[in-house]
Amino acid sequence: MSVINRPAPAAVETDEVTVVVATRNRPDRLRETIPRHRAATIVVDNGSDQPLAVPGAEVVRLGENIGAAARNVGVERAGTPFVAFADDDSYWEPGALARAAEILRAHPRAALLTARVLIGPQGRLDPISAGMAEAPIGVPPGAAGPSVLGFLSCAVVVRRDAFRAAGGFQPRLFVYGEEALLAMDLAAAGHQLSYVSELVVRHFPEPAGRDTRARARRECRNRVLTALLRRPPAVAVRALAEAARSQPDALTDIARDLPWALRHRRRLPDAVESALRRLGQ
Incomplete structure (x- = not known):
């Protein structure tokens, strides 16, 4: 640097x-x-x-x-x-x-x-x-x-x-x-x-030239990893099921980082989790 x-x-x-x-x-x-x-x-x-x-x-x-x-x-x-x-x-x-x-x-x-x-x-x-x-x-x-x-x-x-x-x-x-x-x-x-x-x-975004498929796969992977890191098991399971349905290629990426996510898993306070649920997340 x-x-x-x-x-x-x-x-x-x-x-x-x-x-x-x-x-x-x-x-x-x-x-x-x-x-x-x-x-x-x-x-x-x-x-x-x-x-x-x-x-x-x-x-x-x-x-x-x-x-x-x-x-x-x-x-x-x-x-x-x-x-x-x-x-x-x-x-x-x-x-x-x-x-x-x-x-x-x-x-x-x-x-x-x-x-x-x-x-x-x-x-x-x-x-x-x-x-x-x-x-x-x-x-x-x-x-x-x-x-x-x-x-x-x-x-x-x-x-x-x-x-x-x-x-x-x-x-x-x-x-x-x-x-x-x-x-x-x-x-x-x-x-x-x-x-x-x-x-x-x-x-002033410029979408031209961006790989939208790669982005969707990455977004899916990060959504699941975030759920595994902080959300209740039921939410993480739903996120995995949605990934399997909409972005099956992302499952390989998720599997690679699964041990890391589980090691760093930490429960959110009830008030934060409740707010996320009200947002439909």
């Missing part, structure tokens, strides 16, 4: 937040979004084929692609109490990072705030954000917003200490669906996770 450059960030609106961006082989898109970040920015290069040099950000180059765990590297390097995540195709709208810091200071139990996500040039509301706004598991007294037990990684600000204590993103899950386990573990530790609609993230 090596640090390539550490230029001063532009248009800083808060010194309490660091933006962490994990990227791989998308330098052109990254250079479009980096100038939009209004806080100190750390780019973690997930083993790109060519080294990155990104003006306006500190770049940490990893020797290999470690998936979502690259964000953990950025969090470790951050020197601020709060960390915002972004993808190389997303950015936080002006004022959002400073406001997130204010909200986290005012809500000491909050470990994670997830923003309203607007997709593409038209600013279409992400369906996940729409679902969160409906508050299916309620709004606890004094919370920053509706409770959530999931999030989009490109649209959260976390309390750095709570994130680190929870272990961050599990490297074994790599990518796709890695957020669920972290959300469960933060909630199990007694933290609040809240949807805050006044915080806005713009997201």
